[in-house]
Amino acid sequence: MSVISCFLMPHPPLIIPDIGKGEEKKIQDTIDAMDKIGTLIAEYSPDTIVVITPHGNLFRDAITVNYDKLLVGDFGSFGHGNIRQEYINDREFADAIVEEATDENIPAVLIDYNLKKEYMLDSRLDHGVLVPLYFVSKYFKIFDLVHITYGLLSNIDLYRFGQVIQRTSSKLKRRIVVIASGDLSHRLTRNAPSGFSESGPIFDGLIMQHLKDDQRIEIMTQDNKFSEKAGECGLRSIQIMIGTLDGLGTKNRVFSYEGPFGVGYGCVELTVTGKQDDKKILSDIERKNNAIKAEARDREDEYVKLARKTLETYVLSKKRITAEENTKDKALMLEKAGVFVSIKKNGELRGCIGTIEPTKKCIAEEIITNAISAGIYDPRFKPIDEDELEQLVYSVDILMEPEKITSKDMLDPQEYGVIVSKGRKKGLLLPNLEGVDTIDEQLRIALRKAGISPWEEYEMERFRVIRHH
Incomplete structure (x- = not known):
């Protein structure tokens, strides 16, 4: 198999002794697990290691792949620029991934010289790559690297991008190991970096159990609101990793999980055992997505339905609907108030425009005006297009x-x-x-x-x- 094995690895810089200065001893189980993973990767001796990180050049609307010839980084941001790593970039692999992803209409870009100059990007390796490879390179040094930063895309596109990685490794005859770099919840305790959320420990427990039991559909269809409340940074890395295993059976092992600093660190291996048709789950993910969407639409009240119908009609026909013909609730036609319409896509804000005080003759007119403004004229985002409509979630706030x-x-x-x-x-x-x-x-x-x-x-x-x- 071209994909040999996949790993979930955390990336706390304080796990490096010079940075942790003794604090790293509080996560000794994680250190032992990371060392174990390093020795396993040395045994597998892959041609290329693919690392998926949250902390590189993150674009809202695209996955990015580093195209520097030499991939270099250090821990200067954490006071230790002397701890430095450099790796040869498998640019043939990087090129092929982005080319096929583009052909498949998956938003992906190479971070090359021109893009770095245009957007003033920093292409140095981030700590999401440096920390896992600090442990790998202790035991294994002869490999090329592919440095990927996930985008805030749909679970379908993340999975499909993982499929592209798998197909590319086969075409190029690369034996690869995939590392999903990610910490789990950052909200496990009162003294956690982002404070405490009840969702944090629950999220971590679910993800670790799903990985142990190879429950891939459950991982791919995690509720975005729930994962936001948990304050995680690793789910999308894991979802791309799951995509690289499409149609492949695995033996899964949890090496460790702990969170003494209020952040969850999990170390897991998914070792490829061979082809397995029931692990081709893209259509299963799509079916579950559709069921979740249908359930959400059934729960929408007239306020939200009016916002949705307004924007969909405007995007599809450039026509503005009328309040009189599209409103049954008398309160919407008789009352006045400030209104905010918020639109999310894949759990991320896609547009939000509102009025503090009423500017129209009724709430319905306020919703219609602000729904179009949120979808088309929010200066922070490009206008919503037809292909996005099915992925949008709306909320309406009456002030x-x-x-x-x-x-x-x-x-x-x-x-x-x-x-x-x-x-x-x-x-x-x-x-x-x-x-x-x-x-x-x-x-x-x-x-x-x-x-x-x-x-x-x-x-x-x-x-x-x-x-x-």
Whole structure:
């Protein structure tokens, strides 16, 4: 088999003794597991190691593949530029992956000189690559490297990109090992980097069990909202890795799992045992995706259905629907309020536009206007196109009357949104957003949106919303 084995490996820089300065001893099980993986890869002696990382040049809408001739990196960001690694890039492999992915309409780009110059990118190896290979290179040094950073794509495209890696390795007759670099939840304990979330330990338990039991469909169809709440950075790496195993049976071994710093570190091997037709699961993933979408659509109320129909009609026909012909709920036609329409794709924000106060004759008109604006005119994103419509998830927030407050202690990011203002500058942040768990974080984002320095004097208002999703 061209794909010999796959590994999940974490990437905490403090696992390196010079960086950890003794703290690494608290994750000794992980160190032992990483050393074990290094010895196994040495035994397999692959031609090329493919590492999938969250921390390279991450694009929202594409997977990136490093095209430097020599792949070089160090731990300078962690105070140790003297700990340096360099590897030969398997550029033939990198080229072939991106070429086939493009042919398959999977968004993927080579990070070459021109792209680096245009977007001011840094192509040095990131710690998501350096930490796993620190352990591999202790035992095995004669290999080429392919350095991939996942994009915020659908589970289908991530899986299909993994299939491309597998097919490319076969065509080029490369014996490869695939490393999915990723930490699990960053929210396991109260002192975790992102604070505590009940979703964190549950997420880690599920992922480790699914890997142990080879439950690939469950991994591929993890709920995006749930994984966001868990604060993970490894799921998409794992999903591409699972794609590289399409049609292949594996023997799975969990070497370790621990999280003493509030971040989950898991080490797992999936050793290829041979071809296995029931492991061709792309159509199964698509079926489950469709079932999840159908269930979500069934739960949509009239507010969300109106936002969806508005944007779909506008994208497909460039026509704006009317409130009178598309609204049954009298409250939508009679009441006025500020409205925000938010659109997500693959769990990531795709557009959000709203009004703090009513600007139209009724809520229905407000939804129609803001749905088109969120999908087409949000300056942070390119306009939504027809191919994306089926992947979109909508929510509609109806804003209650704001009230002035004199202290940030009167805020609660779960219950209240916040409006900050100074003169003509104004910024708003909705309540109960994923990843916004503290008052300071809520204010920091709102001030940044307004262009107000935290050191300036400014006014604050708080408001509640009725959220429809």
